[in-house]
Amino acid sequence: MSASVPVAVIPVAGFGTRSLxxxxxxxxxxxxxxxxxxxxxxxxxxxxxxxxTIILVTGRGKYMLEEHFSPRPELEHFLRxxxxxxxxxxxxxxxxxxxxxxxxxxxxxxxxxAVECAKALVGNRRFSxxxxxxxxxxxxxGDRTGLEALSAAKVPxxxxxxxxxxxxxxxxxxxxxxxxxxxxxxxxxxxxxGSVEKPSLGKAPSRYAIIGRYVFSPEIFDALADVPIGKxxxxxxxxxxxRLCRHGRLHAVKMPANRYDMGSSLGFLRAQIDxxxxxxxxxxxxxxxxxxxxxxxxxxxxx
Numbered sequence: 001m002s003a004s005v006p007v008a009v010i011p012v013a014g015f016g017t018r019s020l021x022x023x024x025x026x027x028x029x030x031x032x033x034x035x036x037x038x039x040x041x042x043x044x045x046x047x048x049x050x051x052x053t054i055i056l057v058t059g060r061g062k063y064m065l066e067e068h069f070s071p072r073p074e075l076e077h078f079l080r081x082x083x084x085x086x087x088x089x090x091x092x093x094x095x096x097x098x099x100x101x102x103x104x105x106x107x108x109x110x111x112x113x114a115v116e117c118a119k120a121l122v123g124n125r126r127f128s129x130x131x132x133x134x135x136x137x138x139x140x141x142g143d144r145t146g147l148e149a150l151s152a153a154k155v156p157x158x159x160x161x162x163x164x165x166x167x168x169x170x171x172x173x174x175x176x177x178x179x180x181x182x183x184x185x186x187x188x189x190x191x192x193x194g195s196v197e198k199p200s201l202g203k204a205p206s207r208y209a210i211i212g213r214y215v216f217s218p219e220i221f222d223a224l225a226d227v228p229i230g231k232x233x234x235x236x237x238x239x240x241x242x243r244l245c246r247h248g249r250l251h252a253v254k255m256p257a258n259r260y261d262m263g264s265s266l267g268f269l270r271a272q273i274d275x276x277x278x279x280x281x282x283x284x285x286x287x288x289x290x291x292x293x294x295x296x297x298x299x300x301x302x303x
Contacts, residue, residue: 003050003151003152004049004050004051004151005046005049005050005051005126005127005128005147005150005151005215006050006051006052006053006125006126006127007051007052007053007054007055007121007122007125007126007127007128008043008046008049008051008053008054008055008127008128008129008130008147009055009057009115009118009122009127009128009129009130010029010039010042010043010046010054010055010056010057010129010130010131010132011057011105011111011114011115011129011131011132012027012029012039012056012057012058012059012062012065012132013057013058013059013062013104013105013108013114014028014059014108014132015108016028016029016133016263018133018263018264019031019133019262019263019268025061026064027039027061027062027064027065028132028133028262028263029042029062029065029132029133030064030065030068031133031262031268033135033137033260033262033271033272033275034272034275034276034279035090036275037068038132038133038135038262039065039068039132040068041135041137042130042132042135043069043094043095043098043100044095045130045135045136045145045146045147045148046098046128046130046147047094047095047097047098048145048147048148049128049145049147049148049150049151050151051098051128052097052098052099053098053099053101053121054094054098054099054100054101055101055102055103055118055121055122056100056101056102056103057102057103057104057105057114057115057117057118058102058103058104058105059104059105059108066100066102069093069094069100071093072091075091076088076091079091101121103117103118103120103121104117105117108234109229109233109234109235110229110230110232110233110234110235110236110237111131111234111235111236111237112224112227112234112235112236112237112238112239112240113229113234113235115129115220115224115237116221116224116225116235119221122218122221123218124218125218126215126216126217126218127215127216127218128147128150128151128213128214128215128216129212129213129214129215129216129237130146130147130212130213131212131213132212133212133261133262133263134146134211134212134213134259134260134261134262135259135260135262135271136148136213136255136256136258136259136260137258137260137271137275138258139258139274139275139277139278140258140278143256143258144256144258145256146163146211146212146213146255146256146259147213147215148256149163149213149253149254149255149256150163150213150214150215150253151215153188153189153251153253154188154189155189155251155253158217158219158249159217159244159249159250159251160214160215160216160217160219160220160241160244160249160250160251161189161214161215161250161251161252161253162178162192162210162213162214162241162250162251162252162253163210163211163212163213163214163252163253163254163255164178164185164208164209164210164211164252164253164254164255165208165209165211165254165255165257165259166207166208166209167207167208167209168207169201169204169207170201171209172199172201172204172207172209173198173199173200173201173204174198174209175198175209175210176195176196176197176198176209176210176238177195177196177199177204177205177206177207177208177209177210178192178193178194178195178205178206178208178209178210178252179192179193179194179195179196179205179206180192180193180205180206180208180252181193182206185208185252185253185254186254189251189252189253190251190252191245191248191250191251191252192241192245192250192251192252193245194242194245195210195238195241195242195245197236197238208252210238211255211259213255214237217249219244219249220240220241220244223240223241223243223244224237224240226240226243227239227240227243260274273286273290
């Protein structure tokens with residue numbers, strides 16, 4: 001039985017530099033998978049894991065994210081008057097039983113600081129952190145979200161967990177990499193011994209990368225309080241997690257494979273294709289187009 005996570009923290013204050021120029025004025029969390037914004041998929045993921053309070057840690061210009069979940073009576077009336085009930089059902093609303101609140105991160109001081117900004121609202125409750133550029137949609141039968149996997153993992157009461165996925169050796173330099181003491185999380189949670197942020201090639205302690213899903217006990221706030229602002233001008237969440245590691249209180253949980261990095265061009269493109277293939281009204285045409293393009297590309301490469 002999955003253990004519910006009553007509070008979800010979604011840091012959304014970043015600039016979204018990987019997705020410029022789109023994100024110059026539009027929050028990266030509004031990047032869509034077809035017509036569904038990333039932030040909507042993430043909020044739905046949090047609700048599926050039992051979140052009753054969803055906290056957006058926002059920054060300047062991010063008002064659009066809160067507005068996305070606000071009622072639009074005039075639009076709803078228009079759709080009803082035109083008999084567009086199917087569209088009406090797709091308008092984003094908060095999942096039943098959830099409340100959405102926002103807190104402002106006044107300066108770009110890093111992910112650790114963003115999580116700290118939510119401390120007063122989290123209180124003494126178990127909570128999740130979901131990064132705004134990663135999605136785990138349930139488009140196919142049997143798909144699980146990242147937070148479902150974390151909340152279902154069997155870790156000791158009061159301990160915390162982090163989602164990981166194995167990446168190719170040449171990509172470890174792009175991630176925070178965990179030290180699992182040579183063990184694998186394939187069969188269940190593994191105690192994390194430490195982590196290295198974007199290690200140089202050949203220096204990674206494993207090939208297991210931290211993916212943007214976490215479940216923390218409130219003790220992470222005590223750890224964050226001990227972490228200074230680094231030379232980069234930011235407070236790193238991984239530094240606080242390392243303090244949990246010293247006491248064996250952080251566990252790595254393998255994430256599902258249906259993960260899309262919406263901040264990368266390739267991840268974004270894959271999400272569009274897979275989202276389309278999951279739609280019965282689109283799948284046949286999209287599949288035919290992909291076959292046509294693949295055949296044409298094969299001819300071009302063979303010529």
